[in-house]
Amino acid sequence: FQTPEGETYWRLGDPRSLRRVMVRKYRGQVLVDIREYYRDAKTGEELPGRKGISLTMKQFRSLQTLLPDIEVALQQVSRND
Amino acid sequence: FQTPEGETYWRLGDPRSLRRVMVRKYRGQVLVDIREYYRDAKTGEELPGRKGISLTMKQFRSLQTLLPDIEVALQQVSRND
Numbered sequence: 001f002q003t004p005e006g007e008t009y010w011r012l013g014d015p016r017s018l019r020r021v022m023v024r025k026y027r028g029q030v031l032v033d034i035r036e037y038y039r040d041a042k043t044g045e046e047l048p049g050r051k052g053i054s055l056t057m058k059q060f061r062s063l064q065t066l067l068p069d070i071e072v073a074l075q076q077v078s079r080n081d
Numbered sequence: 082f083q084t085p086e087g088e089t090y091w092r093l094g095d096p097r098s099l100r101r102v103m104v105r106k107y108r109g110q111v112l113v114d115i116r117e118y119y120r121d122a123k124t125g126e127e128l129p130g131r132k133g134i135s136l137t138m139k140q141f142r143s144l145q146t147l148l149p150d151i152e153v154a155l156q157q158v159s160r161n162d
Contacts, residue, residue, distance in 0.1 A: 008154040010147050013140040021147060023154035030158050032151065034115060034134050034144070053115050053133050057155070059094040063115070066091050066102060067145070070113065073089040073104035074138070077111050 018046065032060040099127065113141040 001009050009022035012034075022033040035052025039045070055063065082090050090103035093115075103114040116133025120126070136144065 008157075010143075010150065012143045012147075013137065017140070017143075019134070019136075019140055021144060021151060023151060023158055025158050030155060032155070034136070036134060050131070051134050053100070053117060055100075055115070056094065059098070059100060060155075062091075062093045063102060064148070066093075069091065070102060070104060074111060074113070074141075076089075077104055077106050 018049075026054070030057050031055065032057075099130075107135070111138050112136065113138075 001011075003009060003022075005024075007022050007024040009020045011017040012019040012021060018037045018039070020033075020035055020037060022035065024031055024033060031054045033052060033054045035054075036049045037046040038049045040047050082092075084090060084103075086105075088103050088105040090101045092098040093100040093102060099118045099120070101114070101116055101118060103116065105112055105114060112135045114133060114135045116135075117130045118127040119130045121128050
């Protein structure tokens with residue numbers, strides 16, 4: 001998807017999800033924003049909410065590098081059922 | 082790293098970063114929490130801050146699937162310098 005501002009985003013989880021990953025540029029810095037939107041009751045427009053975090057490229061790369069470790073932790077936590 | 086509560090976490094970006102990815106279980110649901118911590122002025126302890134989001138497994142899997150698309154968007158945004 002593209003926002004009117006030319007940012008690219010995707011919905012997380014399912015096609016109607018209000019949680020988005022967005023790639024955007026803010027003050028010259030490329031950011032990966034993971035954020036929950038909410039639907040404005042009056043306009044029906046989706047607006048960015050309080051819950052979320054903007055990762056810098058460095059932090060996003062770090063997250064990518066950690067994926068195999070995160071996977072191991074997920075398996076462990078899931079096993080402890 | 083392990084928290085005293087047995088949650089596993091990693092620091093994002095650099096070893097002193099206050100931003101963490103954490104795998105934890107909350108009310109029987111496995112969550113991947115990406116959150117900014119802050120240092121308590123009195124105790125020096127790191128505490129979870131307002132900025133952040135807890136992804137469900139489904140949302141985290143969705144994020145993983147989107148990584149190649151995110152990569153393309155990052156290249157595009159970075160080129161527009």
